[in-house]
Amino acid sequence: MAKSKFEKSLYDGIEKVREVTEYDQEMISRYVKFKQNLDEFDKDIAENGVMITVINSTQEYRKVNPAVTEKEKINTAMNAILRTLGLDAKSLAEQGNNSSQGGGLL
Template sequence: MAKSGLQIYLEKNTDPDDNLVQQKVKRYLRLTTLFKKLDDSVKSGDPTVTIKNGKQKYEKLNPAITEMQKLNSQLLALEREINIDVKIWQNIMRKTAPDSGKENSHQEGLV
């Protein structure tokens, strides 16, 4: 399976030896994949589903939408944690670089 741009970015910007961080990254990538599948399901269908129960028939919100909301909350929480880990890792790498602080010090804070 080909790596996504997100996966490449996270692998490049997190500590490969930190098992906890790598576990967060794996979980984040799995949840992202699941979110995309649910999103495709909702886009290809109707935002509501018809429920038939005996003689009763009614419309209700597609359950995938509710699951997407839950997944989104989990993704946002993991994203906050991973962003903290990425910043820590980048600081470590910056400090251990052979020419840290010489050439790129004037570029900090640029977008």
Template structure:
């Protein structure tokens, strides 16, 4: 399967020899796919769904919304890891012209 732009970007931030870091990229991309599927479900079914229980009918919040909140929380937590990697990469790419002439 072709890698998404997101996956390519995240792989560029990590040590690709580290199984745990690769797992974080895969988990992040999987959560993004799940989030997009939940968005489709919410768009299709709406924020409220009709529940029929015997003779009763009532509306309740779409369960996909609470799942979306959980997914977003997990994405934010994982994104903290990737933000650290971005900062490390930026720090490693920054240099002072004086560094070229250091003794």
């Protein structure tokens, strides 16, 4: 299966300093899935807003969209994966900006 530009930038970031291990591959796969989840949460927040209305029989109230909370949790997990891989978002963004192909994360 072909790697996306996003996934390739993760591999490239690791390969600059060491060989990519099987563990790294698993972590990258998890990171990419988290990114897909974030994209879905962004869509939900765009459609429904940060606050949602909940109707429970005779009660109606507003609460934070659960996608907001889940997005925060996943973002924390993604940052932990980057640290585990020895990467950070800033260096990956710079890598993408320096690439003539635009193959980075942004």
